[in-house]
Amino acid sequence: MSKMAASSGRALKSFVQGCCGCSSVILPSIARNVILQKPAVTVLARLVCTSSTLQRKNIAAAGPEKYTQEFIKKQIEEFNIGKRHLANMMGEDPETFTQEGIDRAIAYLFPSGLFEKRARPVMKHPDEIFPKQRAVQWGEDGRPFHFLFYTGKQSYYSLMHCLRFIQLLERILALPYCSIEEEYIQRFRRALEVQSKKQKIEPLQYDENEVAFSIGEGRRKTATATATVRDNGSGNITVNGVDYLLYFPVLQDREQLMFPFQFLDRLGKHDMECKVTGGGRSAQAGAIRLATARALLSFITENEVESMRQAGLLTPDPRVKERQKPGQEGARRKFTWNKR
């Protein structure tokens, strides 16, 4: 009787799945013995073209059959009743009837000549027959039981959030005698390095007139620049022996040259001399900017170094020209699409 209900339920589910463009909700937890009336009506009204092949395919796609808790409980009750019947039949005590007794009884009452041991009649506890399955995580309305179900890893996040795991670990490290477990806990911690300490600051050098100077190097795209920044100057900038006004006719490039000085408020206080090769107009300006910023590191305090880094003056720009790929005209542009 339960098997009949199971098969009709499966057939209904396959009808529901086979119907294309159907907007009714598919409830995977349809209990075996309960068949909802409303979806059946809407489904059958729209049932137009489901072939038997489609049904068969969908049965396979549904996955292993799912058993509800009530079904398993019923099976256990039936098993226990059947065990007592068997004990009565064999003339043994129902209270102390073991699994070996059951096996012997079945072998005596249902003798089978089959060679395949697994094909012979068997009576075992339902837990051993029906495979252990994950209990369905959601109720009949489709709403999940656990509030963190949709994170995907509900037990992990509930551990982190409800038990306040991370706070617990931090608390442990704050207590006295924490050194016992400190090593274990530190394995889960990742050290965040303070970025400003990664900057290499060259010491100041002094030339023959006791004037402090510093050298910096910078690169951008294909241009390389070496800049020498001298103290006690008046804001003259010389590029490859030429004044910067002549070398960079475009205002944007000159703004980029002045950027590090303007940021540090030292516009008219230093002299700069640089050599630059390679790249284009904008790339050379960017290379000189990086070189000046690096040279100026020797003249300033640590806080100013940190603010220069946060302004983006000390990072070399990694953007380069993207290579052309085979089968395309450029890096991204494809050839003209021909239908034939």
Place this chain on the structure above:
Amino acid sequence: VLPVRWTRYNPYYLEPEPSREVYRIPVTELTDEQKAAQELKAVRPIKATPSGLTSSVFSDPTVSKFVNMMMEDGDKVLARSIITQTFESMKRKQVEKYHKAPATEKEGIECNPYTIFHQALENCKPIIGLISIQKGGKYYQVPTPLTDSRRRFLAMKWLITECRDNKHRRTHMYEKLSQELLAAFMNEGNVIKRKHDMHKMAEANRAFAHYRWW
């Protein structure tokens, strides 16, 4: 290779802040969010500032974006010169108006081209946009809210297309742009009309608003 957006920078890198005022605020006057942001910035690497921006008072990120949008074939020199000429002509017109106006109205006339540009852009930004959604074989124009960057982009794009298409072939781009910007500052002109058309369409298509599922 799929058309995926990617950058040469590791996603771990943060955006730079080139303006100087942020670093002048003393530690005591920071809000909690700013303190948290500063602590985060202290441990993360930061990208390089692009070559269009500087820390000087004259560089404006909105104007930079506008220049980039107007640029064709990578010719930033030309785009930048057009913008400078636009600002110059706007200033000239406004100063002329200022000198001709009677004393009572003199204070109402705005002469700074940057404030005019910002105000005109604000006036051109649409509040609600339209999105094409396919439903049941037909495409419907569905009203939808827009993010700030999208609004700014639409306003700039409308300005540029307007100035490129609807002008006499002998007027220069900067003249037409300055006319449009001054008109937008006064809430007149074709770009404002286009914004109002968009709003009217959104209001008319209100019924389809539920087609949007996000």
